[in-house]
Amino acid sequence: MKRTFLYIIVALLLITEIVSAQQNNFNIYPDSLNKKRLKTMIISGSVIYSVSMIGLYNLWYKDYPQTNFHFFNDNNNWRSMDKMGHAFTTYSVARLGYASFRWTGLSENKSIWFGGLLGFAHATIVEVMDGFSAEWGASYGDLIGNTLGTSLFITQQLLWHDQRIVLKYSYHPTDFPNYRPDLLGKTTLQNIFEDYNGITIWASANIYSFLKKESKFPKWLNIAFGYGADGMTGAFRNSTEYNGKEIPAFRRSTQIYIALDIDLTKIPTRSKFMHILFNALSFIKIPLPTFEFSSAGNPKFHLIYF
Numbered sequence: 101m102k103r104t105f106l107y108i109i110v111a112l113l114l115i116t117e118i119v120s121a122q123q124n125n126f127n128i129y130p131d132s133l134n135k136k137r138l139k140t141m142i143i144s145g146s147v148i149y150s151v152s153m154i155g156l157y158n159l160w161y162k163d164y165p166q167t168n169f170h171f172f173n174d175n176n177n178w179r180s181m182d183k184m185g186h187a188f189t190t191y192s193v194a195r196l197g198y199a200s201f202r203w204t205g206l207s208e209n210k211s212i213w214f215g216g217l218l219g220f221a222h223a224t225i226v227e228v229m230d231g232f233s234a235e236w237g238a239s240y241g242d243l244i245g246n247t248l249g250t251s252l253f254i255t256q257q258l259l260w261h262d263q264r265i266v267l268k269y270s271y272h273p274t275d276f277p278n279y280r281p282d283l284l285g286k287t288t289l290q291n292i293f294e295d296y297n298g299i300t301i302w303a304s305a306n307i308y309s310f311l312k313k314e315s316k317f318p319k320w321l322n323i324a325f326g327y328g329a330d331g332m333t334g335a336f337r338n339s340t341e342y343n344g345k346e347i348p349a350f351r352r353s354t355q356i357y358i359a360l361d362i363d364l365t366k367i368p369t370r371s372k373f374m375h376i377l378f379n380a381l382s383f384i385k386i387p388l389p390t391f392e393f394s395s396a397g398n399p400k401f402h403l404i405y406f
Contacts, residue, residue, distance in 0.1 A: 129202045129203060129205065130203075130204075130205035131205065132205050133204060133205040133206060134204055134205045137203060137204040137205065138204040138205075138206065141200050141201070141203070141204055145200070149222065153225065156226070156229075157229065161229055161233055164233055164234060164235040165233075165234040165235075166232050166233060166234065167232065167233070167234040168232075169228075169231040169232055169238070170231060170237045170238070171231065171237050171238045171239070171240060172236065172237030172238070172239065173239075173240070173241075174239050174241060174242075174335075174336075175239075175240070175241040176336055177241075177335045177336060178296045178329065178332060178335055179296075179329040179332065179352060179353075179354050180241070180329075181296040181299065181301075181327075181328070181329050182242070182245075182296070183241045183242065183244065183245040184245065184301040184327055185245070185296075185299070185301065186223055186242050186245030186246050186249065187245040187246070187248045187249035187252075187267065187301070188249060188267045188268075188269055188301050189219075189223055189249065190219040190220055190222070190223050190245070190246045190247075190248075190249030190250045191219065191249035191250065191252055191253050191267045192219070192249075192267065192383055193218060193219035193222050193223075194215050194216045194217075194218065194219025194220070194249065194250050194253040194254070195215070195219075195253055195263065196215075197214065197215030197216070197218035197219060198211050198212060198214075198215030198216070198253070198257065199215070200215070201214050201215050208261065209258075212254055212257045212258060213254070215253070216250050216253050216254035216257075217250070219246075219249060219250045219253065220246050220247065220249075220250040223242075223246045224243065224246055227239060227242055227243060227246070249267065252265065252267065260309070262309065264305060264306050264309040264310065265303055265304065265305045265306075266303075266304050266306075266363070266382070266383070267301065267302065267303060267304075267383075268301075268302040268303075268304050268324065268361070268383055268384060268385040269299070269300075269301060269302070269383055269384060269385065270299070270300045270302065270326075270384065270385040270387070270406050271291075271292045271295075271298050271299050271300075271406070272298045272405075272406050273288070273291065273295075273298055274291075274295055274297040274298040274330065276295060276297045276298075276330070276331075276332065276333055276350075277291050277294075277295050279333050279339070279342060279347045279348075280333045280334070280339060280342055280347070282342070283333070283334065283335070284296075284297070284333075296329060296332060297329065297330040297331070297332055298330075299328065300326045300327065300328040300355075300357060300385070301326065301327050301328075302324045302325065302326040302327075302357075302359075302361070302385045303324065303325050303326075304322045304323075304324040304361045304363070304385065305322055305323055305324070305325075306319075306321075306322050306363050306366065307321055307322060307323060308320075308321070308366070319363075319366040320362055320363050320364075320366040320367050321360065321361075321362065321363075322360070322361035322362065322363050323358070323359075323360060323361065324357075324358070324359045324360070324361040324385060325356070325357065325358055326355075326356070326357030326358075326359065326385070326390075327354075327355070327356060327357075328354070328355040328357065329352070329353065329354045329355065330350075330352075330353060330355070331350040331351045331352040331353050331396070332350070332352055333347055333350060338350055338352065351396055353394050353395045353396035353397075354394070354395045355392055355393065355394045355395075356392075356393045356394075357390050357391065357392055357393075357405065358390070358391045358393075359385075359388055359389065359390035359391070359405060360388040360389055360390075361385055361386055361388060362386040362388070363382070364378035364379075364381055364382050364386075365378055365379055365382050385406070387404045387405060387406035388404065388405075389401070389402065389403055389404070389405075390402045390404075390405035392405070
């Protein structure tokens with residue numbers, strides 16, 4: 101449930117990016133602060149965030165006892181896939197927050213810092229709520245993931261005024277939710293957010309951006325490095341049964357991927373609609389030839405992997 105809420109916030113903030121792109125043809129931002137836009141962004145963002153957090157509290161924390169703020173160690177949780185999810189989420193919100201602030205005409209540096217800190221704050225509030233819950237606790241690993249995602253965005257934007265390395269997301273269906281639908285999701289939409297066996301988090305680097313400007317290398321071609329895991333029917337360890345039914349013994353493993361990717365924002369187009377669409381989908385890893393290196397066995401080659 102908590103993961104779903106974090107991703108819903110990302111999806112809602114994505115609307116802000118689309119609106120920004122629509123009102124700023126091809127991301128040409130205003131030269132001076134537009135107070136009306138700033139007010140609109142602050143109010144809409146505050147409403148979205150407040151409603152999400154109130155909903156999360158009532159659905160997740162309300163029925164559990166509260167205690168003094170404390171930490172707990174969940175670094176082995178889901179073979180660290182949830183930490184990768186934290187990094188992806190904070191990076192994505194930082195990126196969208198930056199675009200939203202630039203849409204208002206706020207300066208580049210202020211937009212970088214405000215957008216970046218927005219990404220960190222939005223996920224860290226959930227850690228604070230965990231920290232006061234007797235059922236859980238704040239996680240050092242989650243905070244590290246939050247910091248890495250935010251730092252990746254801020255550092256690149258300050259250094260290059262560009263995101264040469266973008267965190268991306270992909271998902272493919274697995275059979276594991278059939279064994280633990282309570283943990284891994286009961287519907288396809290829930291599976292996309294909650295089945296860590298099918299989720300891969302990617303660091304996609306744009307090759308052309310590291311070359312000389314006169315290079316003829318395709319501007320849209322990336323190389324991506326992915327992290328995934330599978331064989332998981334429980335967070336720390338696998339379940340042996342669910343609702344009286346025996347669950348087969350699966351080997352929990354970690355995968356590293358190397359693949360080609362496409363930077364949709366670098367594809368030239370004169371169409372405003374396509375420009376908006378490419379920007380909106382730029383966080384998704386495009387399925388292309390992929391090498392897989394797994395802790396469970398020999399390397400594999402996938403002609404198409406998603």
